[in-house]
Amino acid sequence: MLRDFRINGAKAPDAMHKAKVDMVTGMAVVREDTSTDKFVKVAETETVADILFVDKERVPSGVNAARGDMSDYDSDFVSIKANEMVTTDKFAADEKFGTDQFVEADFTAETAIGTRVSFKGGKAMKATATVASPYVFKGLYSDNGHTLIQIEVSDTAAKNATA
Numbered sequence: 001m002l003r004d005f006r007i008n009g010a011k012a013p014d015a016m017h018k019a020k021v022d023m024v025t026g027m028a029v030v031r032e033d034t035s036t037d038k039f040v041k042v043a044e045t046e047t048v049a050d051i052l053f054v055d056k057e058r059v060p061s062g063v064n065a066a067r068g069d070m071s072d073y074d075s076d077f078v079s080i081k082a083n084e085m086v087t088t089d090k091f092a093a094d095e096k097f098g099t100d101q102f103v104e105a106d107f108t109a110e111t112a113i114g115t116r117v118s119f120k121g122g123k124a125m126k127a128t129a130t131v132a133s134p135y136v137f138k139g140l141y142s143d144n145g146h147t148l149i150q151i152e153v154s155d156t157a158a159k160n161a162t163a
Contacts, residue, residue, distance in 0.1 A: 001025055001026045001072060001073060003099070007097065013088060013089050015086075015088075017031065017038045017086060018039050019040060019041075020039040021082050022079075022082050024078050024080060025056060026054070026078075026101040027042060027122035028043070028124065029052050029088065043121075045120060046118050047118065048132075051135075053089045054080065054087075055086065056084070056085075056086050058072070059076070091151075093155035094153065098143070098151070102125070106126040107126070108140075116136060117151055129160055130159070131159065133158070136151065
């Protein structure tokens with residue numbers, strides 16, 4: 001799940017890529033463009049470079065099309081299959097967003113606000129001391145029973161003092 005807390009609503013998400021593998025909304029991805037196809041994939045190594053966040057249009061299918069109200073967490077809205085078209089969001093300095101795709105052991109109520117965040121395997125993690133990241137942990141957020149990590153984008157990349 002991906003939640004926008006403070007964004008520039010005038011920018012348009014990129015809708016020209018397909019998912020390389022099965023994934024869920026809110027995952028951190030990188031582009032993989034070839035001469036014939038445009039994909040997004042999860043980075044297998046820790047990175048903060050060229051990170052995008054995957055989302056998709058919320059269109060119910062099957063019996064869900066008859067429902068009036070559905071949870072944003074319904075699998076029709078969060079599950080992405082390989083080769084399915086997706087939208088990607090790139091967050092800029094001073095924007096703040098939330099995702100449920102994070103390493104829970106790295107971020108608890110005791111984790112210091114201001115801890116730098118990096119991404120690996122599609123999930124947010126506490127950045128190792130060697131990675132300078134513009135992504136800053138701003139606390140946990142309860143979204144109707146679902147825990148999201150709040151991330152703010154700084155205009156300055158910095159490193160965590162310890163890993």
